[in-house]
Amino acid sequence: MPGDNSRPRLVVGLTGGIASGKTAVSDRFAQKGVTVVDTDQLAREIVEPDTAGFEAIRARFGPSVVRADGRLDRQALRDRVFSAPEERAALEAITHPLIRDRVRTCVASAASAYAVVVVPLLVEAGWDKDVDRVLVVDVPESLQRSRLMERDDVDETGARRMIAAQTPRARRLEAADDVIRNTSDLGALDEAVQRLHEKYQQLAQQHG
Incomplete structure (x- = not known):
């Protein structure tokens, strides 16, 4: 997608491990008027x-x-x-x-200066080559486990298995241009998203 003139001036790929808070982050970008494309939703639509x-x-x-x-x-x-x-x-x-x-169709029709594409398996599937920047929502594995156990009602063994099935945390972080450490409260998350929103708007102007 980089180099395609029929799209916003900046495309950010958002990813993170399971139960890291990707949806909480993407929702906050959407609330700021940013076009957010959720590949999980598209994956459901293309198999109707x-x-x-x-x-x-x-x-x-x-x-x-x-x-x-x-x-x-x-x-x-x-x-x-x-x-x-x-x-x-x-x-x-x-x-x-x-x-x-x-994704290309959705991004091309976006009205915002930059777009966020949510791709849970961004690194594994090579989507990092299709975006201008990679944003990783990161939490320690201990927090992932506790969130999974509460959210999905699984035991610790099940939570560990779900985490182990994904790409290692270190590999995601290695691919990241930007990182949100989602280990605090929602106020801190709001501030982190706002900082990146301002940064991406500036980068979009430079790309233009």
Whole structure:
């Protein structure tokens, strides 16, 4: 997306580990009038019934991943690809190009000086090459575990397994241009987002 004139002057990729607070951060950017594109939401849209994504998944994975009501059985699909790298790669080969196309469309129609694209697997999927800056929402793993245990009602073993399934925290931080340490209260988070909002507005002007 960098170098594409039909988009805001700056595109920020927002990522972070599970339960780090990505949504809390992206919501605050949206409240400031910034266009926020959520790839998780787009991932749901591109596999709705009668879409190209849905038909491609059904053709590749068969009727076992389709519910009786004709919609995608997300849990069955997750179970199918979770421990099978080749199956996961096949799913990503279908969904990632479709999501990228939707992101480009959403970003191109943005009215704000910069746009934020939320990509949970930004580093793993190579999306860091598609944005101008990478913003990582970071928390220590101990805080991730406690938040997961409370949010998802899982035990510590389950929380550790969920964290271990993601890219290491150090790798995300290595890819970061900017970092929000989401370890304090909401007031501190508001201030951190405001500082970056001002910074990104200035950078967008420079890009223009």
